[in-house]
Amino acid sequence: MSAASEAFYLPALFLTVALLGGVRIADRVVLLPPPLFALVLALLLLGVLARSGAIALDRVMNAGRSALANVNGLIVILAMFLASAQVFNLVTPEIGLPRLLFSVFFLVLLLNTLAASPDRVRVLRSLVVIFGSAFVLKFVVLAALSDPTGGMLKRALLVLLEGVTLGTLTQSVFHESTGYVAFFTVALFMVGLAALPSEMYVTPPPSSDLIIRGS
């Protein structure tokens, strides 16, 4: 990974995710800080990424690097941690039963992934599926159910959910631009995760080909 990526691009990208992850647009723009549980999930995600080799911690911080380079590396890790917390904050419903269910779902899924120890590519694919489906459930399905004006999707969902008390499912209604910001944020976060220095590939020395360190 180049010095510019480590010092500029990755921290800036993750800080942007941390900023946008809290944006909720309704009658006013609110920036929500991450709840404590999102920090726990972010820590677990950091563990998953380190264990799978999606981030090689010894490539961003080690005794052989200069102090300045280690500080840059630490900032990458901290920014990624904050971005992860905000992405969990973003895709978790705001209130009620869905919030509880999503939180438990994320926790179990991350613990399961930690135990399974998949490789980098599988972890990244799995995260796309997790965040993608959570995004769809929150910003498409639950948003449609919570929409007071209703719509085709809401009517279809009401038929499917016949007998369920909607009071346990409905969420705060946000302006639809919140969903667009959320989509961009999740996509940016996945780009950032894919760009992290991984264990599979190291920067090639000038005269050699790619070196594969991992299995």
Added chain:
Amino acid sequence: MALSERTIRTFGLAGVAAYAAFVAWLYVHQPQTIQEVAGGMAAGVGAYRIDQQAFDDGLQFFRQDQFAASRAAFERADPAGQDALTQFYIAYGYYRQGWGRLYDDARLFASGLERVNKAIALAPGGRLRVEDSNLEMRSADELKAELEAGLRTEPADFNPLKVFRRRK
């Protein structure tokens, strides 16, 4: 000319620290408009100035009891909401407009309380005193107490002698 790695890392560290501070500032202050963002940043480095002409207009309207007009002028004078004195006058305008001999307008008083709290938060050390002979309450603390009292429901509210009280 290629920059050395050390230079890149140093500038990167400084740039990211500044960006992180900006993000933290946004979360703490929750600005609603670009003007509030720009004004807040300018106030942070002591470079924020209100529009004095608009402020004077607002003061003139305020003294003529044209509170809606005075608020419009004060908002124009302090679009970022970073000037304690302007926020104080906006709060005072809400108080005077919402004050009633029989009852106070809770909505206007709540808006006034929000603004006076903002004025107190902006004032150095949280202490704001305004030397204006037109005002009976010359400190933000007095105004805040009056607005809070107006928002409370107390047995004294049913005292018929209340109709003789004066607007401050």
